[in-house]
Structure formats: C-alpha cells, structure tokens
Amino acid sequence: MFSYTKLSALSAALLLTAAPINAYAADNHHHRHHSGHTDISADSTHNHGSAIEPSTIMGTHLHDKGEWMLSYRYNYMRMDGMRDGTSDLSDAQVLATTNPNSPPVNFRVVPQTMNMQMHMFGAMYGVNHWLTIMGMAMYMQKDMDHATYNMAGTTKLGHFEAASSGLGDLQGTALIRLYEDSSHKFIFGAGFSIPTGSITEGDEVLTPMNTTATLRLPYAMQIGSGTYDAHPTLTYTGHSNDWGWGLQYEGEIRLQDKNDEGYSLGDKHAFNAWAGYQLNSALNIGARLSYTDQDKIKGRDSNISAPVPTADPNNYGGKWTELGVFANFTPQSTDFKGHVFALEASAPVHQDLNGPQMKQDYAMSVRWSFGF
Ligand SMILES: [Cu+2]
Numbered sequence: 001m002f003s004y005t006k007l008s009a010l011s012a013a014l015l016l017t018a019a020p021i022n023a024y025a026a027d028n029h030h031h032r033h034h035s036g037h038t039d040i041s042a043d044s045t046h047n048h049g050s051a052i053e054p055s056t057i058m059g060t061h062l063h064d065k066g067e068w069m070l071s072y073r074y075n076y077m078r079m080d081g082m083r084d085g086t087s088d089l090s091d092a093q094v095l096a097t098t099n100p101n102s103p104p105v106n107f108r109v110v111p112q113t114m115n116m117q118m119h120m121f122g123a124m125y126g127v128n129h130w131l132t133i134m135g136m137a138m139y140m141q142k143d144m145d146h147a148t149y150n151m152a153g154t155t156k157l158g159h160f161e162a163a164s165s166g167l168g169d170l171q172g173t174a175l176i177r178l179y180e181d182s183s184h185k186f187i188f189g190a191g192f193s194i195p196t197g198s199i200t201e202g203d204e205v206l207t208p209m210n211t212t213a214t215l216r217l218p219y220a221m222q223i224g225s226g227t228y229d230a231h232p233t234l235t236y237t238g239h240s241n242d243w244g245w246g247l248q249y250e251g252e253i254r255l256q257d258k259n260d261e262g263y264s265l266g267d268k269h270a271f272n273a274w275a276g277y278q279l280n281s282a283l284n285i286g287a288r289l290s291y292t293d294q295d296k297i298k299g300r301d302s303n304i305s306a307p308v309p310t311a312d313p314n315n316y317g318g319k320w321t322e323l324g325v326f327a328n329f330t331p332q333s334t335d336f337k338g339h340v341f342a343l344e345a346s347a348p349v350h351q352d353l354n355g356p357q358m359k360q361d362y363a364m365s366v367r368w369s370f371g372f
Contacts, residue, residue, distance in 0.1 A: 050328035051237070052244025052276035054288040055342030055367040058134075059189035059233040060246060062177050063126030063371070071122040071369035078362055079114040082309065084355030091147060094356050095154055099307045100314070108208035109308035110147050111358050112159070114220070117141040118168075122369075132175040138168040140197070140223050144358075146308065148206040157210050164201035166223045169193040171231065184238045191231030197224020199261055199301075208307065216303035218310035219265070220358070226259025244284070245275040258299050266295030266317040274326075282332050288324040288346070293317075296354055309356040318353035320360065322346050342367040 053060045055073065063069060082089040091110045099107050119139040126132050143163040147156055173191035180186070199222045204214050230253040237246040252268035269292070276286020297313035309315045324346030331339060347362040 050284065050330045050340040050342065052239065052278060052284045052286055052328070053237065053246055054272075054274050054286070054324060054326040055328065055344050056324070056326075056346075056365045057246075057248060057250075057272055057274070057288070058122075058136075059173065059175055059187060059191070059250075060235050060237055060248065062132040062175055062187060063124055065126050065128050067126040067371060069122075069124040069369055069371040071120075071124075071367060073118075073120040073122070073365060073367040075116075075118040075120065076364045077116040077360065079116070079358040080112075080361040081359055082111065082356045083351065083353050083359040084357075086350075086352050088359070089356050091149075091156075092154060094309060095149055097309070097356060100312055101305045102307065105307060107307050107309055107356075108149050108151065109205070109306060110149070111308065111310055112145040112147055114142065114144040114358055130177040132177075134173040134175060134191075136171040136173075139166070140168045141165040142221050142223075144221060144310075146205070148208060148210075150210070151208045157208070158206055160204070160206040160212075162203040162205060162217055162221055164198075164203065164217055164221050164223060166198050166201070168197040169224045169229070170196045173231065173233075183240055185236070187233075187235045187237075189231070189233035189235070191233065193225070193229045193231060195224050195226050195228060195259065197226075198222065199224055199226040199259060200303075205306065215306055216301065218304055218306070218308060219263070219297055219301070219313065219316060220310045225254070225265045226261060227254045227256040227264050229254055242278040243275065244278070244286070246273070248272040252294075254298075261301040261303065263297050263299035263301055263313060265297055268292060268294040276326070281330070283327065283329050285325070285327045288322075288326060288344070290320075290322045290324070290346075292320045292322070294319075310358070315355055315357045318351060318355075318357070320348050320352075321350040322348045322360075322363075324363075338371045340367075340369045340371075342369075 082094055094107050094110045097107050099105050122136045124134045143161055145161050147159050171193040173189050176188045178186040178188050201217050202214050204212050207213055232251045235248040250270040254264040272290045274288040276284050278284045294317040296317045300313045304311045324344050326344040329341045344365040348360045351359050
C-alpha cells in the first residue's frame with residue numbers, strides 16, 4: 001500500500017522549513033550554485049553548494065582535482081506484512097502454503113514487520129578532471145518480528161524478534177566524466193564491492209514445537225551478499241536556471257555464482273529519475289521516481305531451512321516502483337562552508353514480488369556531507 005499520507009506530510013514539512021530559510025537567504029543570491037560540486041562556472045571559492053538530486057542516489061557528481069568529500073548517511077527502511085505478486089497475504093494464507101524446504105509441511109512462521117537501518121560512511125577524492133574515486137563502508141542493523149504457529153493448525157504460539165548487525169560489504173568506485181557542458185553531464189561509475197559483511201548471522205527463534213533454538217537466520221537477515229559484486233552506474237544530470245533533473249541506471253551484478261554458503265543474491269537493475277527546484281541559495285527540493293527489478297536468489301544455504309517464507313531462495317526479488325521526495329540544505333554561513341544536509345522520504349507505489357515475501361512500507365534517509 002502506498003502511503004500517500006506519509007509523503008504528503010513530509011512534503012508539507014519540507015515546504016514549512018523552506019519558508020523561513022527563503023527570507024534568510026534573500027541576501028545570498030550571489031552565492032547561488034545550481035549544479036553542485038563541479039559546476040564549471042563555479043568561482044574560485046569552491047562553494048560546495050548542493051546539487052538538485054536525491055541523497056540516496058550515488059555517483060551523480062564528480063570532484064575537481066584535489067578536492068575531498070566526506071559523508072555520513074543514515075537509511076531506514078520499514079517493511080510490513082506479506083505479499084505474493086501484487087496481492088497482500090494474511091497469516092492464514094501464508095500458513096496454507098507448502099514449505100518447499102520440507103514438503104508436505106506448510107510454513108509455520110510468518111514475518112510481521114522488519115526494520116533495516118544502515119549507517120554509511122563515504123569518502124570521495126578528485127584524482128583529476130575526469131576521474132573521481134569513492135570508498136564506502138556501512139554498518140547494518142536488521143530486526144524482524146515473527147509470529148510462530150503450532151505444528152498442525154493455526155494456533156499462534158507467540159512472537160519472536162530476530163536481529164542481526166555488523167559491518168557490511170566494502171565498496172570502491174571509480175567515477176568517470178564522460179561528457180560535460182554548461183548544462184548537461186554524463187558520468188559512468190565502475191563500482192565493486194568485496195564480501196566483508198557476514199552471511200552467517202544467527203539468532204534465537206521460537207519453533208512450531210513451542211521451543212526455542214538458535215538457528216542460521218534467513219537470507220534477508222544477513223549483512224553482506226557473500227559475493228564479489230559489480231555496481232555499475234550511468235548517470236545523466238542537467239540543469240537550467242533554478243531547475244535540476246537527472247536519470248540514472250544502477251546495477252548490482254554478482255560476479256560469482258555462489259558465495260561460501262552456496263548461493264548468490266539476485267542481480268538488481270534500478271532506473272532512477274528525478275527533478276527538483278532551487279528555492280533559494282540554501283535549499284532545493286524535488287521528487288524521485290525509481291523502478292527496481294531484482295532476480296531470485298540462486299542456489300541455497302543448507303543451514304537455512306526454517307518453515308518460514310524468508311528461508312526459501314525463490315521468495316526473493318521482484319519489481320518495485322517507488323516515489324520519493326527530497327530536500328538538500330546548504331547553510332550559507334561561512335562556518336558551514338562545504339557542508340550539505342540532505343533528507344529523503346520514499347514509499348513504494350507498486351510492488352510485484354516473488355512471494356510470499358515481506359513488502360516495503362516506507363524509507364527515510366538523512367545525510368551529511370562535507371567537501372573541502
Ligand atoms: Cu562528492
């Protein structure tokens with residue numbers, strides 16, 4: 001279900017923040033920048049104004065030779081309820097589905113809600129006019145609430161929460177300037193990640209026999225992909241007067257068929273489009289539309305076999321269409337030179353899932369970056 005109310009509440013909040021800043025920034029028009037870090041018309045003071053772009057999308061800008069940028073981003077995603085294809089499923093419907101890991105037994109455990117938190121630390125450096133390099137480390141925290149039912153019927157035995165956390169896969173990217181003129185830019189990103197994140201997380205679960213056991217957690221609860229992955233991006237951005245827009249293809253391609261536990265996550269292809277408006281020299285706001293297609297998991301981890309839909313590699317992947325609103329704030333005080341604060345909220349407008357699997361509810365992101 002698309003949370004129109006959440007998005008409209010956020011848009012209203014963004015507009016309210018805009019009003020006072022508008023007045024404050026009225027005398028700062030000479031500082032105005034439209035296209036971010038490498039606006040070729042930028043003056044020699046290197047004012048790192050923020051580009052009109054969603055903070056959740058990476059690889060949209062380059063740095064000039066010798067320039068650094070550090071960033072911290074916090075992402076939160078909420079998942080709520082189960083779905084197969086485009087139909088929501090009740091607990092009873094999930095319990096009526098055969099568990100392919102141990103037929104003819106049906107699923108006995110139903111995921112209810114999930115929280116995913118990600119802390120991302122990034123560094124960017126402009127090597128020369130056409131090459132910027134970027135490194136990224138992330139710390140993940142996941143928790144999932146489950147309902148466990150008895151072995152034969154539909155009697156709920158209780159709820160349990162499974163949690164995992166740790167350092168994720170480390171990523172490095174080379175961003176290459178393909179073309180740039182005063183209003184259009186094309187950037188190619190060659191990104192690679194190494195499997196530093198754990199894929200052997202376990203936690204205590206409530207079994208259909210009404211006992212507790214410590215088990216390997218399902219794929220969705222693991223921290224890393226376990227494989228070496230390529231993260232290619234191809235980005236176009238444009239701007240004209242107070243408007244900015246962009247298009248990006250973003251891939252997540254597994255370079256190995258199997259990780260150490262015998263599987264690989266599905267390849268992912270995302271198409272992002274966004275447009276925004278510079279309200280004043282301090283603030284821009286905009287909207288993003290994204291389409292993501294991800295394959296099922298290939299292979300399986302033989303240690304993951306609980307009677308829960310998340311333990312089946314076929315219940316992964318699908319197609320998501322998502323709408324987000326964003327704001328980027330660049331304080332105009334010289335004390336904050338180079339700092340950008342960004343905010344984004346998004347929710348799915350359409351999800352067609354290889355189910356039964358959990359469906360997305362909404363996501364939020366806050367980001368701080370400092371260029372020098
Ligand atoms: Cu940067």
